[in-house]
Amino acid sequence: MKKIILTLLLLSPLVVSAGELSQQEAAALVFNKWYMGQLLKDKSPLTDYKTLGEYVTSDTIKALKELNSGDSNDKDMPDADMFIKAQDYDNDWKEISVISSDFDAACTNVYIAFGKNKNHVVADCMVQNAGKWKVRSVTLIK
Template sequence: MFVSTMVMESGTLTLYKRACILDHVTEKYALLLNYSDTANMKRILFLLLISTTAVAASDDETAFTRAKQFNVWYLEQINADKYPITDGHKIDNYVTVSTLKKLRHAQDPKYSDSEFYDADFFTKSQYIADDWATSVKVITSDSDPVCLNVYVAYGVKYEHVVIDCMVKENGLWKIQSVAGIPDAVGNK
């Protein structure tokens, strides 16, 4: 966003401009630079290009943060003998509507035999170690045309790794699907 002001100084009218950008984390505008009408426009365009790259990077960081928050919360729920898919709706903040609809459908006793899963959908494991909730780390990411794949490791030695396929839904990064990495140390 550009903001312009005119100031009369020593009998000379000068046009001042400010370039601002919206910080998506704080939802506030941040001042990129002040310049007068004689400033070099190439410099301004270069700064705007860098700022859009920074915004894209911060958007990925938001996906990383959401993936970690979800995995810590989910593992804490499982360790407390709660099942987040059917117990309450806090999970709705982290998982897409379509994925939750399918998972809740699979929990219905009328359909559960035909759609049995051999491991937890979000951890891709039948066993959840006690230290997983306190040892969650986002280790890397990559993107494809479908989603931003966030690799999340569990355990003190980060021996179990899952891939959270993150998509934006109503402006929030949410999990659309999860894949396991069978060849990671300790994954079965």
């Protein structure tokens, strides 16, 4: 009996650590929760460049500012929000979770699911920028 208890005590930290998020995953999750929270409050996080700077790379913010400057009739504007990759959203999208992540030569892709049923999934391309993990770009998965 003592051996079983000792074995369980030794293995329990492994179970706990397996459930923890990597730095990239945690950064993506915090960003998406903030971003959706703003949308659900009818705020416009795409123009809150100061707060976006905490979560999004400086190059991406520069491109976003350029896209938002001037007359939108003169530019080819995206049909969907650049961070949630959708034109609209459901109230249950406040439930956000990390499904998985993988690494490639360009970035760490963190797969984020929105909603109770996880029917909407994006991949946040996370890179180091100014010493923090930040979103470079987002791709719609489903």
